[in-house]
Amino acid sequence: MFDIIDNILQYPFITRALIVGVFVSFCAALLGVSLVLKRYSMIGDGLSHVGFSALSIAVAMNWAPIIISIPVIILTAILLLHFSEKNKISGDAAIALISTSSLALGIIAVSITSGINVDVFNYMFGSILAISQSDLILSIVISTIVLILFIISYNKIFAITFDENFALAIGINVKFYKMLLAILTGIMIVVGMKIMGALLMSSLIIFPTLSSTRVCKQFKSVAINSAIISIMSFIIGLIFSYFCSTPTGATVVVVDLLIFIIYSLIGVFKQKV
Amino acid sequence: MTLIKCNNVTLGYSSNVIVKDFSLTLSSGDYLCILGENGSGKSTLLKGLLGLKSPLKGNISFVGLKQNEIGYLPQRINIQKDFPASVYEIVLSGCLGCLGVLSFYGKQQKKIALENMELLGIRNLQNKSFRELSGGQQQRVLLARALCATKKILILDEPCAGLDPIVAKNLYKIIKKINTDKNIAIIMVSHDIGSAISDSNMIIHMQEDKPMFFKTPQEYCESLIGKRFLGGI
Numbered sequence: 001m002f003d004i005i006d007n008i009l010q011y012p013f014i015t016r017a018l019i020v021g022v023f024v025s026f027c028a029a030l031l032g033v034s035l036v037l038k039r040y041s042m043i044g045d046g047l048s049h050v051g052f053s054a055l056s057i058a059v060a061m062n063w064a065p066i067i068i069s070i071p072v073i074i075l076t077a078i079l080l081l082h083f084s085e086k087n088k089i090s091g092d093a094a095i096a097l098i099s100t101s102s103l104a105l106g107i108i109a110v111s112i113t114s115g116i117n118v119d120v121f122n123y124m125f126g127s128i129l130a131i132s133q134s135d136l137i138l139s140i141v142i143s144t145i146v147l148i149l150f151i152i153s154y155n156k157i158f159a160i161t162f163d164e165n166f167a168l169a170i171g172i173n174v175k176f177y178k179m180l181l182a183i184l185t186g187i188m189i190v191v192g193m194k195i196m197g198a199l200l201m202s203s204l205i206i207f208p209t210l211s212s213t214r215v216c217k218q219f220k221s222v223a224i225n226s227a228i229i230s231i232m233s234f235i236i237g238l239i240f241s242y243f244c245s246t247p248t249g250a251t252v253v254v255v256d257l258l259i260f261i262i263y264s265l266i267g268v269f270k271q272k273v
Numbered sequence: 274m275t276l277i278k279c280n281n282v283t284l285g286y287s288s289n290v291i292v293k294d295f296s297l298t299l300s301s302g303d304y305l306c307i308l309g310e311n312g313s314g315k316s317t318l319l320k321g322l323l324g325l326k327s328p329l330k331g332n333i334s335f336v337g338l339k340q341n342e343i344g345y346l347p348q349r350i351n352i353q354k355d356f357p358a359s360v361y362e363i364v365l366s367g368c369l370g371c372l373g374v375l376s377f378y379g380k381q382q383k384k385i386a387l388e389n390m391e392l393l394g395i396r397n398l399q400n401k402s403f404r405e406l407s408g409g410q411q412q413r414v415l416l417a418r419a420l421c422a423t424k425k426i427l428i429l430d431e432p433c434a435g436l437d438p439i440v441a442k443n444l445y446k447i448i449k450k451i452n453t454d455k456n457i458a459i460i461m462v463s464h465d466i467g468s469a470i471s472d473s474n475m476i477i478h479m480q481e482d483k484p485m486f487f488k489t490p491q492e493y494c495e496s497l498i499g500k501r502f503l504g505g506i
Binding site for chain 2: 037153162169217
């Protein structure tokens with residue numbers, strides 16, 4: 001086992017991918033706990049589509065991709081949250097609307113200028129080759145910020161996720177924390193997109209929590225379990241993709257799926273006993 | 274001591290007025306029941322009193338009462354039934370209101386949570402998952418959480434909806450005990466007219482956009498609307 005890891009880590013680009021991936025999957029899982037339990041999973045999915053379009057437009061225009069896409073995705077996060085609250089157009093439909101139209105804009109921008117080139121392709125499906133030194137630093141910095149904020153506001157996030165009305169009634173600034181959650185999710189998605197791909201990124205947010213809730217009974221254990229599952233499935237996925245020459249992002253999602261199936265079976269089994 | 278004062282309050286949604294010209298003074302130790310038909314605006318009035326909904330006209334002011342001194346028991350329908358959380362986690366979250374930005378629970382909060390679980394007889398359930406509990410147990414968990422949040426007033430939205438009569442009776446008994454022993458004011462939306470009359474000291478009957486206020490339960494029983502409602506049972 002250690003031989004294998006040693007073997008893989010000879011390549012600096014894989015080491016970088018491993019570090020970025022572990023940090024991103026850890027934070028995405030933490031944010032996912034609240035998003036999934038609050039029935040906001042689709043926000044994660046919508047944000048990753050918007051992130052893709054922002055990135056591809058930036059690439060087409062020769063702008064710095066990350067600097068453009070982070071503010072765009074923050075704005076979208078705020079917008080999506082607003083839509084899910086006001087049920088004028090129902091929340092999920094609004095998200096589908098935004099994500100498909102932004103995808104469309106992104107594709108048009110790309111085809112007018114450069115065509116689907118390697119950069120755009122990588123943002124769509126992810127590539128570990130594309131991870132640069134600056135991506136590494138960015139992901140570590142942002143993950144640390146997310147982790148600190150999550151720990152500080154953990155109890156409030158729990159209260160808001162479980163029962164928003166009660167949280168409001170006892171004077172918690174629910175709007176602020178929801179906004180914070182959406183913004184952090186958006187940033188996390190931009191950071192993780194290079195490695196996982198825009199179309200697969202939301203799985204990092206959704207799968208770990210969904211698997212954990214099959215088995216865990218406490219909020220805290222769901223959070224811890226999700227973080228562990230997420231990191232494990234990323235590492236396993238990366239190793240598999242190295243040996244089987246499969247795309248990393250897709251392999252990680254498949255590992256996540258397998259873990260979900262195993263957890264579901266355990267959950268069913270436990271209920272019967 | 275006066276806690277909440279409403280002056281000619283009008284509540285509603287931009288085009289739809291639900292409560293009109295409503296005045297009320299609530300003091301500590303009061304037990305106010307809000308009765309009325311479905312859709313008559315009971316929950317809207319409650320939201321106004323909670324400070325979650327600002328009135329279209331008039332004002333609702335907290336006198337000697339802060340937002341984080343209110344305990345609130347929402348309708349259980351609005352809470353997710355499959356949420357993974359232990360009883361202890363939920364009850365403890367009631368203490369959040371009095372914590373600052375760094376919301377970590379200290380010894381004090383843990384003690385309050387344990388005391389309230391003891392009071393409601395759910396201490397033995399503290400590590401159980403919320404989704405495994407029966408309706409009555411869930412309601413007691415949520416009441417314990419509300420008690421953790423309250424110092425002066427407890428606002429309850431149909432606390433006994435969907436519970437069997439014995440469990441409901443017990444819950445009313447506990448609420449009345451909290452009211453008299455701890456001198457905590459109660460505002461309760463209820464469909465249970467019997468307990469409303471025996472426990473409360475004032476009653477609001479909601480109908481169309483004009484709430485009718487009764488200073489005592491007796492007054493309510495003797496009124497036309499009260500007779501109609503009582504007769505309907």
